[in-house]
Amino acid sequence: MSGTVLAFLCTLICVSWSKKLVDASPPNIIILLMDDMGWGDLGVLGQPSKETPNLDAMAAQGMLLPNFYTANPLCSPSRAALLTGRLPVRNGFYTTNGHARNAYTPQEIVGGISRDEILLPQMLKKKGYISKIVGKWHLGHRAQYLPLKNGFDEWFGAPNCHFGPYNNSGRPNIPVYNNSEMVGRYYEEFKIDRKTGESNLTQIYLQEGLDFIRRQSLARQAFFLYWAADATHAPVYASRRFLGKSRRGRYGDAVMELDYSLGRILSTLRSLAIENSTFVFFTSDNGAALTSGPNESGSNGPFLCGKETTYEGGMREPAIAWWPGRIAAGTVNFQLSNVMDLYTTSLSLAGISPPDDRALDGLDLTPVLLNSSQALQNRPIFYYRGNQLMALRLGQYKAHYWTWTNSLDEFKKGVNFCPGQEVPGVTTHEQKEHTMQPLIFHLGRDPGEKFPLSVLSEEYQDALSRISPVVERHKKTLVAGIPQLNMCDLAVMNWAPAGCEKLGKCLDVPKSSPWKCEWPH
Structure with missing residues (x-):
């Protein structure tokens, strides 16, 4: 084997090995x-x-x-x-x-x-x-x-x-x-x-x-x-x-x-x-x-x-x-x-x-x-507020088990406000449960969630039959962690940030809240 061919083969092997090393490096x-x-x-x-x-x-x-x-x-x-x-x-x-x-x-x-x-x-x-x-x-x-x-x-x-x-x-x-x-x-x-x-x-x-x-x-x-x-x-x-x-x-x-x-x-x-x-x-x-x-x-x-x-x-x-x-x-x-x-x-x-x-x-x-x-x-997407499963998406379909709005009827009619956010002249919000008959939208046709499927339609029943087992399995196997975000009496908390004394930047503690402390473990 000539020296030129040998050198070429060595180079080829080295390049290949180097590439493997690069690919193997995280x-x-x-x-x-x-x-x-x-x-x-x-x-x-x-x-x-x-x-x-x-x-x-x-x-x-x-x-x-x-x-x-x-x-x-x-x-x-x-x-x-x-x-x-x-x-x-x-x-x-x-x-x-x-x-x-x-x-x-x-x-x-x-x-x-x-x-x-x-x-x-x-x-x-x-x-x-x-x-x-x-x-x-x-x-x-x-x-x-x-x-x-x-x-x-x-x-x-x-x-x-x-x-x-x-x-x-x-x-x-x-x-x-x-x-x-x-x-x-x-x-x-x-x-x-x-x-x-x-x-x-x-x-x-x-x-x-x-x-x-x-x-x-x-x-x-x-x-x-x-x-x-x-x-x-x-x-x-x-x-x-x-x-x-x-x-x-x-x-x-x-x-x-x-x-x-x-x-x-x-x-x-x-x-x-x-x-x-x-x-x-x-x-x-x-x-x-x-x-x-x-x-x-x-x-x-x-x-x-x-x-x-x-x-x-x-x-x-x-x-x-x-x-x-x-x-x-x-x-x-x-x-x-x-x-x-x-x-x-x-x-x-x-x-x-x-x-x-x-x-x-x-x-x-x-x-x-x-x-x-x-x-x-086919993986699901879970939508939570707090510890409540509000909705689930599977494929193109999304089922709302809870919504919040000033008027569900107005929401369905496409009134121009966002449910759960402030509406002029209205001070209260309504949480609406849809556990038995969730609102289901086809997000491919309706990404703006304006037109819920009719509960009487075959499409609704077919989507629900596929979504319901996923929700039931999720709830059955879910083990919730200890809540970290509960409201508490703020006056008893240590709010001074670490190191503030050195800079003289330790401000007053906030006012008390009406909530009873529930200390996480």
């Missing part, structure tokens, strides 16, 4: 979670202003998932579901203070993420991942519940929403942390101007994320970045460069800055030549908050209602998966999928077996993402 994982961003806020999903060029390009280079859902129409429960792979009713992020009550604000959180839960960064440590969260945590504000106690190695951001909690004087007490050290507050050191909406916080979050990516790339270290910016949560904010630039007002300014930031993250991956070894997923925690008003809320596209509701506008989210060389560019997949799937999918990509000592609600989407198959098409 990818970096980046989850980009927006706050109250609606399905209809992306140009690729029909937003007329077309002000998301980077997200639209991300979809063109990856996979768009139009049937992607959150696990709850509110911030805290949906984030708990993402990081545990479990419905909030299982992991404890719900309330028993009232029927189907959407408890979620920091004032209502007695506890935090349970120590019994195993979060995604804790699992990824098994393969040596370094993990960082940038932005909003919202899984408990007291020291024992913060990110570094739950598997994350680094954190820059806030433990809760930037509109609360408030002290007795009405001033927001929102700490910002760099790892375990409090470094300031939103409305003081980090200069969120509630009148103009100007703040550089998104730019700070962007730089934190980019610095983390560069450091791990230089060290050739597998990493998990959970980038959870909150600029589109009312009161919305943007830096001076973007203020007044959108056709959509201040909310649009925030979307434009987030789109720019996500573009910077993807371009940095390319500049570091690690785009082919990095799985990136973009989505939102829940639908656009329509109650925030026209200048501070997004668009849920063709879907009914928004945040806080279990109609499509509250729980169907924009979603894009991006991984050059692994996820086929320009694909659209209509697989029914859920934010909890990111837990199981990330573990699968990392080569880690999921926990076998608990029920997981997330499914492995790698066959869908990497092979564009729809092998999981």
Whole structure:
């Protein structure tokens, strides 16, 4: 054998072996979670202003998932579901203070993420991942519940929403942390101007994320970045460069800055030549908050209602998966999928077996993402408020077992208001039970949930016959976790954020609430 042929064979073997090593290496994982961003806020999903060029390009280079859902129409429960792979009713992020009550604000959180839960960064440590969260945590504000106690190695951001909690004087007490050290507050050191909406916080979050990516790339270290910016949560904010630039007002300014930031993250991956070894997923925690008003809320596209509701506008989210060389560019997949799937999918990509000592609600989407198959098409989507199963989707059909509206008759007639949200001249809301005869919609023909099927029709009976066993099986096997979001007497709680003494930023405790404390275990 000639030296040239031998050299060629050696090169071929080395290239093949190198490729196997690359394929065997776990990818970096980046989850980009927006706050109250609606399905209809992306140009690729029909937003007329077309002000998301980077997200639209991300979809063109990856996979768009139009049937992607959150696990709850509110911030805290949906984030708990993402990081545990479990419905909030299982992991404890719900309330028993009232029927189907959407408890979620920091004032209502007695506890935090349970120590019994195993979060995604804790699992990824098994393969040596370094993990960082940038932005909003919202899984408990007291020291024992913060990110570094739950598997994350680094954190820059806030433990809760930037509109609360408030002290007795009405001033927001929102700490910002760099790892375990409090470094300031939103409305003081980090200069969120509630009148103009100007703040550089998104730019700070962007730089934190980019610095983390560069450091791990230089060290050739597998990493998990959970980038959870909150600029589109009312009161919305943007830096001076973007203020007044959108056709959509201040909310649009925030979307434009987030789109720019996500573009910077993807371009940095390319500049570091690690785009082919990095799985990136973009989505939102829940639908656009329509109650925030026209200048501070997004668009849920063709879907009914928004945040806080279990109609499509509250729980169907924009979603894009991006991984050059692994996820086929320009694909659209209509697989029914859920934010909890990111837990199981990330573990699968990392080569880690999921926990076998608990029920997981997330499914492995790698066959869908990497092979564009729809092998999981028949999986159900559960819609919860609190600990109440409100609705279920199976295939194209969605059955509502509970709705809330001022008048079900008016709702059926298409009156132009969102059930469960404020209506001028009406002060009370009615919860309506449909247990025996649920409202069923065909979401393919009727994505806006305007025309319920006739209960006398053959189509209704056929859909119900397939949905009912799924609901019965789910309820029979469900083991609810201990509620973490029950209202409590706030005066007895320790509200002082860790490290506030050093900065002299410990504000007064909030006023008492009428609720009796029900301390979680």
